[in-house]
Amino acid sequence: MSRTLHLHNGFFIIDPTLGTYCHSLTMSDGIIQAHDSLAPEQAECIDLHGQCAVPGFVDSHLHLVLGATGSGDVQLNGCASRAEFETMAISSSCKDASEDWLVGSGWSEECLGEMPNRMWFSNKTKTPILFYSADFHCAVVNDALLQNVDVEKVKTLQGGQRIDEGLIFEDALFKGIMPHIPEVSLSVKVERTKRAIRELHECGITFVGTMEKMKDIASVLVAIQECQQLRMRAMCVDDPTTEMIESCNTLEQNSYLKITGFKSFLDGTLGSRTAKMYFPWVDTEGSGVWTGHALLDDLNKWVRKVSSAGFAPVLHAIGDEAVGRALHVLKDVDGSLVPRIEHAQCIAERDLSAVSNRWFGVQPTHQPEDMKLGMKSLGRERMSELHNWRRMIDAGGLLSFGSDWPIAQPNPLLSMQIAIGQGLTPNEALVSSTTYGAQSLRSTKGGHLRVGAYADIAVLDQDPLQCDWKETPPSVTMTIVAGKPVYTKE
Numbered sequence: 001m002s003r004t005l006h007l008h009n010g011f012f013i014i015d016p017t018l019g020t021y022c023h024s025l026t027m028s029d030g031i032i033q034a035h036d037s038l039a040p041e042q043a044e045c046i047d048l049h050g051q052c053a054v055p056g057f058v059d060s061h062l063h064l065v066l067g068a069t070g071s072g073d074v075q076l077n078g079c080a081s082r083a084e085f086e087t088m089a090i091s092s093s094c095k096d097a098s099e100d101w102l103v104g105s106g107w108s109e110e111c112l113g114e115m116p117n118r119m120w121f122s123n124k125t126k127t128p129i130l131f132y133s134a135d136f137h138c139a140v141v142n143d144a145l146l147q148n149v150d151v152e153k154v155k156t157l158q159g160g161q162r163i164d165e166g167l168i169f170e171d172a173l174f175k176g177i178m179p180h181i182p183e184v185s186l187s188v189k190v191e192r193t194k195r196a197i198r199e200l201h202e203c204g205i206t207f208v209g210t211m212e213k214m215k216d217i218a219s220v221l222v223a224i225q226e227c228q229q230l231r232m233r234a235m236c237v238d239d240p241t242t243e244m245i246e247s248c249n250t251l252e253q254n255s256y257l258k259i260t261g262f263k264s265f266l267d268g269t270l271g272s273r274t275a276k277m278y279f280p281w282v283d284t285e286g287s288g289v290w291t292g293h294a295l296l297d298d299l300n301k302w303v304r305k306v307s308s309a310g311f312a313p314v315l316h317a318i319g320d321e322a323v324g325r326a327l328h329v330l331k332d333v334d335g336s337l338v339p340r341i342e343h344a345q346c347i348a349e350r351d352l353s354a355v356s357n358r359w360f361g362v363q364p365t366h367q368p369e370d371m372k373l374g375m376k377s378l379g380r381e382r383m384s385e386l387h388n389w390r391r392m393i394d395a396g397g398l399l400s401f402g403s404d405w406p407i408a409q410p411n412p413l414l415s416m417q418i419a420i421g422q423g424l425t426p427n428e429a430l431v432s433s434t435t436y437g438a439q440s441l442r443s444t445k446g447g448h449l450r451v452g453a454y455a456d457i458a459v460l461d462q463d464p465l466q467c468d469w470k471e472t473p474p475s476v477t478m479t480i481v482a483g484k485p486v487y488t489k490e
């Protein structure tokens, strides 16, 4: 039997792109049925006591399964010296003396003060150890791990040149090392992903765009969608071979799980200085690197393959030259497929005119750390290029916000606060966290609360369009998915 929920005595922002609102909302069968109408008989009623409700937040770019299960058991965030790093490595490898690999993540050169290397691990350890950097585009590994991989082969891949030091970057990491990491079992993956979804609900997130391998989509996400707790739009990171496209098309899809696109990398990151820039870095030799299909020089072919199969081509581009190339290569793709450029951290003046009506998945929570990095690596002159969302919107760009979790914690209200601090209006920040987030994932029923929309809602203790974002930003008090409360603040 369908369940009817009636929320009343609130302020509901129906559609942030239209500026429409109401004071009560009725939903059944998981869908918004009416605004400002009387509670139907037998409806469950919730009094919002004047609180504000917005469309459930959309995190348009994260790595759900990787974040829940792949970032490892050792957290190195905040690790500030070689001594601290070594202690962490020794204490965790003692605990787990099995054949399994020990995986960790979160270190950064910035925080450590220098790059780590294989000598930082005790050579007595028999357990293969791999510690990802905070941006997951680099890893440091120990000798035991190097014995498990074909070092000479990894050396030939982009980013494999420093493997003798135990440092592996980009394609060499993604293609040469990651496939060797022993798999976490399906039941553990499902359990940990469910736990992660509960944390998303605490932040008001009801809808995500997630970057996944097909085998995780077909096993973990298929199992997760049965719980009907989160709308997931997956972007497949595998190569779009005929067989892969066939498996995407034959996967049973519903309002909780759809495959919307394929993702490829054009370059690396700011932190690793592997983002591809038009001009050299200030503090490192070179101007970054091309990766993936940009390096193989068959990017146009990749885009055609993806789009002719009806999927969105989604391109990771961080450096200004990479963003320029992404804008160019996606130029003629049918707009209804919603091609996206992810991160787009640096945009050169020469490419601004191409930004209008194009979709960008950006990460406000990366901005505070990146500004420090930018000063060092780009120099003062290029700082206006970096994370300049005001300039992108003024040039007609369409922005959807995401966290890129596990690189940053998913927290849409923090994203909004940072974006507002950088000159966006509260309404622009809300649009990028809701309506545009859903549109960028090809959903017409998510990201707003018009009649017929998904009954996915975040209730806030303050009106995000009126509150003091600097001093007292709002917080989430309730999250509703498909007309059912999934989180209520104690």
Ligand SMILES: [Zn+2]
Residues within 6 Å of the ligand: 061, 062, 063, 211, 404
């Ligand atoms: Zn990502």
